[in-house]
Amino acid sequence: xxxxxxxxxxxxxxxxxxxxxxxxxxxxxxxxxxxxxxxxxxxxxxxxxxxxxxxxxxxxxxxxxxxxxxxxxxxxxxxxxxxxxxxxxxxxxxxxxxxxxxxxxxxxxxxxxxxxxxxxxxxxxxxxxxxxxxxxxxxxxxxxxxxxxxxxxxxxxxxxxxxxxxxxxxxxxxxxxxxxxx
Numbered sequence: 725x726x727x728x729x730x731x732x733x734x735x736x737x738x739x740x741x742x743x744x745x746x747x748x749x750x751x752x753x754x755x756x757x758x759x760x761x762x763x764x765x766x767x768x769x770x771x772x773x774x775x776x777x778x779x780x781x782x783x784x785x786x787x788x789x790x791x792x793x794x795x796x797x798x799x800x801x802x803x804x805x806x807x808x809x810x811x812x813x814x815x816x817x818x819x820x821x822x823x824x825x826x827x828x829x830x831x832x833x834x835x836x837x838x839x840x841x842x843x844x845x846x847x848x849x850x851x852x853x854x855x856x857x858x859x860x861x862x863x864x865x866x867x868x869x870x871x872x873x874x875x876x877x878x879x880x881x882x883x884x885x886x887x888x889x890x891x892x893x894x895x896x897x898x899x900x901x902x903x904x905x906x
Contacts, residue, residue: 762892813837
């Protein structure tokens with residue numbers, strides 16, 4: 725079985741992923757965040773809140789179709805395609821940065837869809853022995869006018885915050901989160 729062809733030429737992917745483009749997008753990015761107090765410690769919440777495929781599915785995103793490009797000097801690039809809110813999106817995904825149980829984030833440089841750039845992150849900090857403050861942050865650059873983009877991104881954050889609330893309550897009640905969502 726052969727691997728599917730990478731959907732961008734190596735030059736196109738290299739241009740999207742270039743350090744100068746990434747730095748420019750990071751400087752241009754708008755930032756929206758929201759936080760919620762969730763029952764449990766960061767260590768208790770981490771296995772659930774870091775299960776990103778599960779979280780994405782539960783907020784209504786479709787599964788991604790991932791294609792990989794092995795580079796001659798040892799690295800691998802990942803291109804993902806999916807639909808979000810009915811819109812086709814495609815992006816070069818950079819490696820996740822994880823520091824369990826404190827935070828994770830991922831950056832995506834879009835080649836298709838309403839965004840040019842997205843950095844999604846979750847941060848957890850103990851608030852008390854029984855509660856954790858969970859912050860969901862999205863940094864983005866959009867093709868859409870800023871007020872519309874902020875509204876749409878804000879709605880996505882609200883979906884994650886509601887999900888974090890529900891997951892925390894399931895954990896606090898002793899119900900395994902996956903079972904609680906069946």
